[in-house]
Structures are given as C-alpha cells and as structure tokens.
Amino acid sequence: MASPSIWIPGEAKRRTPPLAPMRKFGKPHGSHIDDVVTTKQAVILCSDCNHRFDAKRSNYYKDTRFSPVVGNCDACRVYTDTAQLYIHEQYLTDSGGRSKAGRTWIPK
C-alpha cells in the first residue's frame, strides 16, 4: 500500500506549475512581467527572480516596510514567503513616493 503523501517531493515541485490568473500558459517569465508592468499592477517576485526586474526603469517602487511578503512569484509562479513586492508609483503620493505616506501603500 502506498504511503500517504504528506510532503511534496522534489520531483513534484519541478512539474509544470499551475496556471496563474491572467497568464497565458507557456508565456515566458519576462513577457508576463512586461504585461503586468503595462497594466501598472503590483509585481511580486521571489528571491530568485527579484534581481532580474529593473524597478526604477519600470517606475516601480520597491516596498521595504512590509517586506518580505507571502505570495506567488509573478515570474516563476513559485509560492514563497520571501517575495519582494513592487508597487507602481502611480499609487504613491508623489513621483518617487519616498517623501510622504503612500496613497495605497505607505513607503518606508
């Protein structure tokens, strides 16, 4: 009798990740991030993908007050509790958003 699975083995973790909302199956990571940036929505990135995102060029603010956050990486879709959250600057009070409390997100 097969023992009940209570732990996700490494093999299962390497399988195709589940579909993510609003993401076309098979779409490359960077292409999907471009789509998210186009809509100015929040970007969630795991520690492996984080360094690949140029937040300043995209006019995003890297939140550090509530970092890290828990969520699915927008690039590789892995569920992690060490993700970095980026907020588009339109949701901050002023351009750059570092001098005042944010409109939606309070910068550090």
Added chain:
Amino acid sequence: MAEYYGNISGNKTNVRKYAVDGGITIDAGEPVISGVDVAANGGATTASTTAAAAMLGFAIDSATSTDAQTGTATDNVNSVTTIVNPDALWRALLSNDASDSTALVVCSAAQAASTDGMTVTGCTDEATVWGYTGRNSGKVRRATGAATLTVGMPHDIAALDTFLETLVAPGYGSQMATLNTSLTQVAARTAVATTDYGVFELLLRDSANDGTTNSFAILFAGDHAFKNANS
C-alpha cells in the same frame, strides 16, 4: 484612499491576485469581496459602503474586466492584487460626510464655558470627542448624551474652544464604520451598528496637526472570507 497599515498579528503580508468579475472596476484602496457563488458573479467584485461579506481583502492596485472579448490580444479579464490577511489593517481618512476629503466640522463654533469640563456644545450622543483648540487640545473623551461627556475633560472648557467628533469607535460590533461612496474613506459622523468595517484604532489630531483633514480610522474586515484560517 485607504492605505495598508499592517497586520494585527504582525505576521507577513500575504498578497494574492484575483480575477475581477466582468463589468467591474476595482480601484486601489477599495475592499474586495468574493464574487464566487454570490449572485453568480464571475470573480472578485466590489463591496458597498456598509457591507463587505466574505471580504478577500483590500486592493493595492486597480483592475477592470469586461464580459465581452476585447477582440485583441489583450485579455478581457484582469486581476486585482489584494492583501488577504484576515487581520490586515487599513488606514482610512475621516471625512465629515459621504464625500471624499471633506474637512471635519467642529461640534459648535459657539462653545460655552464649562467649569467641570463635562459639556461640549453640539456633540452627539455616543460620539468620540476630542479637543481641537483650547487647553484640551488632543484630549479624547466619549459622549454619553448630546453635549455631555462620560468623563470630563482634564481642564476647564473655555468659551469658543472647539471640539471635533466622530461616531465610529474601536471595537467590533459597536460603532463600526460606513465608507464613503469612493469606498476608500470613512464617513466620520455616520455610524452603523451592523457593518463589515470594524474599527481597530482612531488616529485623531488637533489644530496643530491639521486634525480636520488629517485624522484617520484604522479599519479591519469584520467578515473576512478567510476568517477561520489562522492568521
């Protein structure tokens, strides 16, 4: 616009992206409720000014979805990024009425002197009253009746001192908040006993700190979809 303030527990912030129901626009700072099995909605949707049953959280960005295909490579459904911690806190500006950013109005511009500090002209029963100008600036008390406080102000009230009030108060089930039509601010002088916007704390300020336009309520979800999950 409501702003994320942190979690009661101090746990990590949990961020999820939910597909928005067709024909719905959710703006940043608005509460997001589950549309699943509710009036056959096709996704997350907006709440009302007094009701947010099965709340998923508050949005930190904006999204719009349409029922019809867009006819382009663009998806007609968008997702809204939501902070889903059941104990998440949100800071919302206290507005005098249902319009956004209306400065709070003093209880009375013709305050009479009160040597026992118990009488605030024009204040409402069960209101939270705080000094705006005068020796009692920044002091907060509760009202037990119109123009009467539960506990007296620490100093004598002089004629023409001014006070502010709000009818929302911390504590689930007592004097919970009614949101403005934008769903991002609190109508400070409207209180509803049965609502889904609990008040965790009030951040009140006096005249030295622009209290009429710079006072806030810290809100939490009274009926969260994940309320049975450990936060």
